[in-house]
Amino acid sequence: MADLSKRSPALRVAIVGLGPIGIKVAEALDRGIDGLVLSAVSVQHPDKHRDWLAKLSRPPAILPIDGLAEVADIVIECAPSKLVRSIVAPFVKSGKTAVVLSAGALLENDDLIDLARQNGGQIVVPTGALIGLDAVTAAAVGEITSVRMVTRKPVRGLAGAPYIVENNIDIEKITEPLRIFEGTAREAAKGFPANLNVAVALSLAGIGPDRTRLEIWADPALTRNMHRVEVESDSARFSMSIENIPSENPKTGRITALSVIAWLRKQRAALRVGT
Ligand SMILES: NC(=O)C1=CN([C@@H]2O[C@H](COP(=O)(O)OP(=O)(O)OC[C@H]3O[C@@H](n4cnc5c(N)ncnc54)[C@H](O)[C@@H]3O)[C@@H](O)[C@H]2O)C=CC1
Ligand SMILES: O=C([O-])CC(=O)C(=O)O
The missing domain is CATH 3.30.360.10 (Dihydrodipicolinate Reductase; domain 2)
Structure with a gap:
């Protein structure tokens, strides 16, 4: 039996954008990923998503982007690329992790990498729709x-x-x-x-x-x-x-969301395969 006293508190995950990637990642977190919980989402039109979110077994809070870092340890950016800066900066500034799908936007916002370095944060670019x-x-x-x-x-x-x-x-x-x-x-x-x-x-x-x-x-x-x-x-x-x-x-390829889910599963896994 697992020794519960050795468990760290659950990592709280926030998602920005409930398009095809965000929806699949939210569903996977709601079904359960060991040691992780979906704490909040940020969406463009809350009314469009309220019913769907209410049906989840643990509905997350709906918050503005600038409120997410207070309630999450990891943010998953799966939104239009122009939002990358506003999503990533508050997380890496407070030593937290931002997973970036709109990777192209990092080239024009590469100071975010310095911000992460200076504050002990991390930007993760998943393999996404690619391979290897x-x-x-x-x-x-x-x-x-x-x-x-x-x-x-x-x-x-x-x-x-x-x-x-x-x-x-x-x-x-x-x-x-x-x-x-x-x-x-x-x-x-x-x-x-x-x-x-x-x-x-x-x-x-x-x-x-x-x-x-x-x-x-x-x-x-x-x-x-x-x-x-x-x-x-x-x-x-x-x-x-x-x-x-x-x-x-x-x-957007279907495998992109699965790549994020695979990365999330590794966060608290006893066995990690691949680098
Ligand atoms: N790294 C990779 O391998 C891949 C990256 N991508 C990128 O990932 C991102 C997400 O992809 P998809 O889900 O297909 O995009 P999508 O455009 O279908 O969905 C994005 C969602 O963000 C929402 N959104 C727009 N403004 C918002 C705001 N202010 N706050 C919160 N949500 C907002 C939209 O309403 C939409 O539901 C895109 O930038 C796409 O280019 C897509 C495929 C592969
Ligand atoms: O790179 C992207 O944004 C999307 C892509 O090529 C794919 O899904 O195959």
Whole structure:
């Protein structure tokens, strides 16, 4: 039998944004993750979510973003990228943890990393919709010479991205795969803020946003968001690919929420697998 006297108090988790990622993470916490409790959520339109939240077995408080750090130890950001700063800063300033899904926004808010360093806080970028960031961070302990990623998405997964609009690229009527972007992860974060967080996560794990190269293809024949990564380093050469089934949000793969849930499960697990 577990010795209850040895248990630390439950870690309190807050979620910002109840889109396809936030909903799944909230449900998982409500079903029960060892040593964790969902204490609060922050949503854009509380009335839209009140009934759903009331049906949870332990309904969390609905609070404004700036009230979350008082009632939670960990915040999960799964909201529009423009909110990253307001969500992350109060947590890392008080030595707490912020899990960031809108990873692209970290490039323009990289002082948040210094804020976390100065105050004993932590920013976590989960593997999310990607694959193998454990191998990339391991290779980065040695020397990585190149990281390349090729992303292929259905038109629905890319439509409306600022890069496409600004360059007048008409992807709605394409009948064949079209390469719409070639450049760095930093450039991709600007041009595709809601579509290419994975490229930024990859760059932060490896050789940074200016050396990580990316191609983006729109492919009318696809139903899945596909990412292929190739890494060359002094410890290993590896390539990895993933075919993501979109969630209710066609830009977001279903596996993204599961990646966050897997990370949450590790917080108090007796066995942790993977780095
Ligand atoms: N790192 C990764 O691998 C991935 C990251 N993402 C990113 O994660 C984020 C969340 O993704 P989804 O759930 O698909 O997004 P979504 O856009 O479908 O949902 C976001 C939710 O945030 C809510 N929201 C808007 N303003 C708010 C406010 N002021 N306060 C609280 N909530 C607010 C919206 O109403 C919506 O319900 C996006 O930025 C997306 O780009 C998505 C997929 C993969
Ligand atoms: O990186 C993102 O924001 C989303 C993505 O590519 C995916 O879900 O496959």
